[in-house]
Amino acid sequence: MMTAAPERAAPRASELRPDDAAFDISDEADVRALLRAEDVHFWHRARNRFIRQKIEALGVGRGARILELGCGAGCVSAELARAGYEVTGIDGHRSLLAVACVRAPRARFLCRDLRQGLPDVERGAFDVVGLFDVIEHLDDPLGAIVGALAFLKSGGHVVGTVPALMALWSSIDEHAGHKRRYARESLEALLAEMRGVTVVEIAPFFRSLVPLVWMQRRMVGQSRGVDPSAHAAAAAQNLRVPPAPVNAALFAMVTAEHALAPLLRGIPIPGASLWFSVRGC
Numbered sequence: 001m002m003t004a005a006p007e008r009a010a011p012r013a014s015e016l017r018p019d020d021a022a023f024d025i026s027d028e029a030d031v032r033a034l035l036r037a038e039d040v041h042f043w044h045r046a047r048n049r050f051i052r053q054k055i056e057a058l059g060v061g062r063g064a065r066i067l068e069l070g071c072g073a074g075c076v077s078a079e080l081a082r083a084g085y086e087v088t089g090i091d092g093h094r095s096l097l098a099v100a101c102v103r104a105p106r107a108r109f110l111c112r113d114l115r116q117g118l119p120d121v122e123r124g125a126f127d128v129v130g131l132f133d134v135i136e137h138l139d140d141p142l143g144a145i146v147g148a149l150a151f152l153k154s155g156g157h158v159v160g161t162v163p164a165l166m167a168l169w170s171s172i173d174e175h176a177g178h179k180r181r182y183a184r185e186s187l188e189a190l191l192a193e194m195r196g197v198t199v200v201e202i203a204p205f206f207r208s209l210v211p212l213v214w215m216q217r218r219m220v221g222q223s224r225g226v227d228p229s230a231h232a233a234a235a236a237q238n239l240r241v242p243p244a245p246v247n248a249a250l251f252a253m254v255t256a257e258h259a260l261a262p263l264l265r266g267i268p269i270p271g272a273s274l275w276f277s278v279r280g281c
Contacts (some may be wrong), residue, residue, distance in 0.1 A: 028064065033239040035099060038075040041241050042251035043206075047273070048079040048133075050205055050258050052162065054275055055080070055128060058200070064127035067151050069114060069144070070134035072101025074107065081107045088126075090118065091106055114144075118151075126151050131160035136178045145278070149272055152280045157200065159277040162187065164204060165270055172215035172238045184273055191278060198279045204271030207264070208257045209250075213272045 038044045055066070064085030071077050071089030073096040081087045087107040091097055097109045112118055129148040135141035148158045163173070163181045173181065181184075184202055191199050206213075220237065241247060 004038060025245060029236070030239075031095065033236055035073055037239045037241060038073060040268070041239070042247050042254065043209075044075055046206075046251055046254040046258070047083045047161065048076050049255075050275070051076055051130070051132060051159075052079050052083050054203075054257070054277070055085075055157075055159065056083075058128075058159075058277060060085075060127055060157070065125060065153075066128045066130060067121070067126040067148075068130045068132065069148060069168060069194070070131060071100060072096050074103045074109065076130065076132050077107050077109075078104040088121070090114065090121070098103050117161070121151065124153055126157050127153055127157070129158045131158070133161050133163065136162050136180055136182065137176075139179065142190055145191070148193060149194075154281065155279060157277050157279050159275070162274050162276070165210070168210070168213050168217050168272060170220050171260070172217065172220060187274055187276060191262075191276065196281050200279050201275065202276040203261070203265075203275045204269065204273070205258060205261070205275055206272040207269050208253050209272045210270060233242050259273055 060066075063086060065086045066080055068077050068080075068087065068089045071091045072093065075090055077087045077089040077100060081104040087104065089097070089100055089104075089107055089109045090112050091100070091109070092111065092113050094111050097111050100107070100109050110118075110121070112121075127149050131144060131148060135144050138144055145158055145160075152158065159255070163178065165183065166181050169181055182190075184204065186197070187202055191197075191202070216238070242250065
């Protein structure tokens with residue numbers, strides 16, 4: 001019988017000191033909007049539940065150890081901790097991790113610069129390593145996934161999500177620091193470069209949102225290199241929580257889509273996001 005995990009005290013601010021001052025977040029308005037969106041926006045709530053359900057579908061039971069790299073303010077970590085997983089979250093942003101500690105008091109959070117490695121995180125110890133909307137920000141996404149494999153137990157999984165479809169590229173992606181949006185084919189090609197792993201699944205999700213996102217992105221503009229203030233305004237609009245009835249209706253729509261996903265397997269309908277999972281040796 002699994003016993004309840006002991007309560008963890010929230011780390012003191014000094015314990016969340018970042019390794020690199022470049023990780024300081026200066027745009028407080030962006031942070032406030034993001035945190036509110038993560039709490040109530042249908043997109044975040046649906047994505048978090050989708051991730052949990054996908055991990056459960058891999059046969060990863062409660063009590064398993066999950067490492068989330070680039071956990072931000074812990075909205076995914078909190079979902080997984082509530083489901084009974086033993087979660088460790090890593091991020092370089094001290095202010096976001098302070099929020100994560102409140103959202104998931106039973107999880108463990110470390111403020112580390114991933115570029116410098118994680119010498120104090122046990123290798124070969126985790127059942128799952130997650131990269132949720134992380135690798136699209138990186139110049140070397142393959143290196144990040146390969147690096148994540150080192151923390152897996154034998155037969156464990158590296159899982160993640162990425163934004164999909166370059167046709168949806170806009171100034172919102174620019175402001176978010178995205179390098180790319182992935183097609184299924186480009187993600188398959190990336191994962192195929194790894195040796196000694198099995199690609200378990202690449203699956204589109206948020207299929208029902210593609211027309212809405214496409215219209216929104218056309219309204220805010222696709223141009224690269226435009227005035228950064230325009231990017232910021234578009235990003236703020238993207239984070240704005242819809243009116244409650246609309247938010248609830250969109251949550252119900254994507255929840256129904258995710259429930260029907262097994263019936264859509266093999267049908268080439270793209271999604272606004274992609275899920276991937278690979279199994280280590």
